[in-house]
Amino acid sequence: MRLSTLRRIALPIVAACAVTGSAAATPASAASTCSAATTARATLCLINAERSAHGLRSLKLDSKLNRAARLHSQDMVAGRYFAHNSRSGARFSARIARTGWMSGRGRWSVGENLAWGSGTQATPRSIVASWMKSVAHRTNILSPRYRVIGIGIVAGAPVSAANAATYTTDFGS
Numbered sequence: 001m002r003l004s005t006l007r008r009i010a011l012p013i014v015a016a017c018a019v020t021g022s023a024a025a026t027p028a029s030a031a032s033t034c035s036a037a038t039t040a041r042a043t044l045c046l047i048n049a050e051r052s053a054h055g056l057r058s059l060k061l062d063s064k065l066n067r068a069a070r071l072h073s074q075d076m077v078a079g080r081y082f083a084h085n086s087r088s089g090a091r092f093s094a095r096i097a098r099t100g101w102m103s104g105r106g107r108w109s110v111g112e113n114l115a116w117g118s119g120t121q122a123t124p125r126s127i128v129a130s131w132m133k134s135v136a137h138r139t140n141i142l143s144p145r146y147r148v149i150g151i152g153i154v155a156g157a158p159v160s161a162a163n164a165a166t167y168t169t170d171f172g173s
Helices: 028-035 039-053 063-079 092-098 124-132 135-141
Strands: 013-022 107-118 148-155 164-172
Touching: 028 039, 028 124, 039 124, 039 135, 039 148, 039 164, 063 092, 063 107, 063 148, 063 164, 092 107, 092 164, 107 124, 107 135, 124 135
Parallel strands: none
Antiparallel strands: 013 107, 107 164, 148 164
16 A cells, blocks of 8 residues: 655645555636535535546545545544544544445545635635645546545634634545
8 A cells, every 4th residue: 555645735734645455726717616516516616627627537426435534524623633544543544444435346546635724715715726736635636546536524623723624535446
């Protein structure tokens, strides 16, 4: 398994990871199209706009990856931590495996982007733009191997912050 290094950049705070195993600014055309959606749908729309601008197919939402992402965002806010590994030390791939997503797959690949921000830095547009400025996050978003995504966004942050949101995106192939 390969695990990329944890990366953090200025607000919003972001981190990316990728594992493979066996058994810049958002395009202008997406700005108005994606803004009317719910927060998760807007995030998916913005990510898919980036993928489309690079000739890649759109990601589809996956219910099991959504669950893994949502529960991790909730746990980070409740537990006041910000990491791919859980508080118990379990890797994010183990969290995804617990949903049953990897069952029956001979080969799989998963990746994860994390972020949190407050105020205007907590919007899907700001989070996706920050991810696109980071090599590790951009790599996950623009990886042609990923076909599905789970998006978990919860109110609050791993630290005391007003009007904050914490994001987890789990990618799968």
